[in-house]
Amino acid sequence: MPASRSAPRTAPRRSAPIVTLAAALALGVPGLVPSATAHTPPTASADVYVSPAGSDSSDGTAQHPVSTLPRARDLARGRSAHQNADLTIHLAAGTYRVDGPLQLDARDSGQGGHRIIWQGAGAGTTVISGxxxxxxxxxxxxxxxxxxxxxxxxxxxxxxxxxxxxxxxxxGGEVPVSLTLTPTGYTASSDAIAHWRHPGDAEFVYTSGEALWNVERNGLGQWTEPRCPIAAAQGTTITMARPCWDNSTRRVEFPDRPGRTVSMVGPGTLTNKAKASYVENAFELLxxxxxxxxxxxxxxxxxxxxxxxxxxxxxxxxASAEKLVDGHGTAKAPLHDVAFQGLQFSYATWLTPSGPEGFSEIQAGYTITGAQGWATQGLCGFTPGGTCPFASWTKMPGNVSFSYARGIEISDSTFAHLGAAGLELGAGTADSTVRTSVFTDISGNGLEIGGVDGQTPASGIEVSDNHLYALPREFHGGVGILNGYTQHTTIAHNQLDHLGYSAISLGWGGWPDKIGSPATPNPSHDNAVRDNLIFDYLQLLDDGGGVYTQGLTGTSMADGEKVTGNVIHGQWGLGKSVYTDNGCTYETVQGNVLYGAAYANVAGRHTDYRDKLGNNDPTLIKDNWWEEGTADADSKGLVTTGNHIMSSLAEVPPDILAGAGIEPAQRSVLDRVTQAVSVPEAPARVGTSTGGADALYVIFNPSHVDGGSPVTGYTAHALRPDGTQAATASITAADFERQAYVRLGQLPFSQGPFRVTVTAHNARGESAPSLASAPLAPTVPVALPAAPTAAKVRAGSHAATLAWTPPAATGDAKVIGYRITVSDGRVIEVAGRDVLVTQPSGKGMFRVVGGLVPGRAYTFSIAAVTAAGTGPGAIAPTPPLP
Structure with missing residues (x-):
């Protein structure tokens, strides 16, 4: 595996101090250079100086700075009318606390081809705080x-x-009562919640995921994690907040297609309405x-x-303010030519999910809102009264946002400790850049570009040399970079790592292909995702990718989306390295290095429903280094050609590996620290399976938030029915990454059934315990698993990809591994997260076997392994290698 080049997040850093003006001048703080004519009225293009120690009654010169951002903005407005050079608003080191957003419009634009520059003393040093x-x-x-x-x-x-x-x-914690569904919420098994201080403050969270082992699915698709507040609790009656409850449980379905929502995204109701995964925001759970x-x-x-x-x-x-910067022009009078450099944006919240709307998620932080949202919002012609365009649901806002703005430059800045999306470049944003900045510790999406509501698409956006990591923190279906309908967008040379769901998500509106209809027309074209380094993604949820795309990406292969030169590895949940989902059309996937994915590197076959010819959506998959091994073919518009099966990174040209991620001159962005070192966040989605007469196998999702110090290991804790600890078992982080489970032994059968929690460790200490698994008692498994099915070989010159489907029957234990026997005498043990979750999800698997001799024929046997032993093998012969 290539070096991850993840940022060393170890040194503590507290909020930037508020410095006095005298100290700033004595220390030579950038942006506060004394003027030789301090008392001379400023010229029309004179810079503006700001300091927390200044006064808004001052004139904004270097020796007499103002103290607030709105006052600095107003001074710049007055000085830019005859601008003959860039006008810089110098923000000295310190914290600038805002009650509401810095509002910018066309009046705050650079004039005469020059810019207005909001210049800080450095991210982490100059902090705009809500x-x-x-x-x-x-x-x-x-x-x-x-x-x-x-x-x-x-x-x-x-x-x-x-x-x-x-x-x-x-x-927060487990729901302390059992629940029975009612039209307005639940009937509880006791009145415990009604006796809380403020039951109306609490909200139920519905964690989603593939049904694996004894982990339950409670959400609206395994890519979502909806939340609904409690409206009231009286006695055993729990009333849920509306419209969130209706929008999450009553989504309209096609009359002739039971279970298929008109939205075509996820189920029509919470998968398990009678059980919330956990409850949050209650004093009694502190x-x-x-x-x-x-x-x-x-x-x-x-x-x-x-x-x-x-x-x-x-x-x-x-966090108090809901927005820090709100830069909005109009189509006729855009905000333009404004730069933000060396700043940190922190401590903003987002309160909508705490109210009646809750967080009824669809995908990537988009939600259904409004009293009739479940019945009409974004459903267009698919339902009477549906609003258009199709799938124009409600986007999560950015704590820093721009729309109808052009020439916006954001560089050398940090977006951290934020409660919504970090940065939003919305409708009508054009010819703007985001570079050399950090996005981390954000509740939802890191960076949002464009939208899907039919307004003017964003265009000419360049996102380069940024580090996005350890997000989302609260709305776990969020992504690193969300790109809606845009034109000429380039996402290049970024590093995205330790992500709960997908890293980069592009496009929208492709879901109608599920019912044989073409994807929704949209204005997107000429977008590129190139030379990014993406790893450790899908660490909480499933059905996403390193680069995820759906819907029409252009009008032809020439102007369709290009995904090139990326290195993508270390996927945890079920998904693909490059995921071409519903209706993805005119996409080129070329020259990437793709490995370590569960069940596919690239999924590119979808029927093109724009005509009745039965073709595939045009897609080119070319010259990639991958493990999937699909043979060259030209199948009705889906072209696969020139790809290389890789058994190790030594086979990949070094320049491809070296060219992905943040460019060498900018890699200091990886060293930026945003918080004190802390313990990791707790692991999630703990499940168990029998591991023998006195043992359980334990699976879980690792935390994607390491607390600023790498996770070194995990400990599983078996709990008796009375809550006391019965046994523990530990595993190093490296072994868990390879194996994906822990064997927890020495469990007395008579003291079960056992629930299991898991903690994570780093140099700082031990995390809080995870939520507990469902109870399970060890058993002695007897029946061996059946043989895998559909075994096949995809041969290269020196390596072959083995593909198979997990056995339909696994006996009385879950599959924990596979054993590949090669006719040359080798026995290869297969482990990993995909081994554990592909069987209940019915997904295929693949592994590369290297070290093969050209011209020689091989036979492979693939057998499943459970606690009962190794089952029969499925034989997969192959003709002589080329």
């Missing part, structure tokens, strides 16, 4: 370890709290270090510190 500092912490009597503080003035609600830049977790709760009525913040944290001395920030 947070309110929480002070006055005191121990809570009768609750050892718990602290409280008065809510800051002006803070009415928030979804995020940060301690020295480390995100706290809203108090029991793990790192958790917090805001009692809005009492105006009190509660926090349970992690080891080593002292609330009295820590910088504790509650």
């Amino acid at each position: 947070g309110r500092k929480v002070e006055g912490w005191q121990p809570v009597p009768g609750r050892p370890g718990l602290w409280s503080a008065p809510a800051p003035q002006g803070l009415t609600d928030t979804r995020q709290l940060y301690v020295d830049g480390v995100r706290g977790r809203r108090a 029991d793990e270090p790192g958790e917090w709760y805001l009692d809005r009525s009492a105006r009190t913040v509660y926090y349970l510190p992690r080891p080593g944290e002292d609330p009295r001395s820590a910088d504790i920030e509650a």
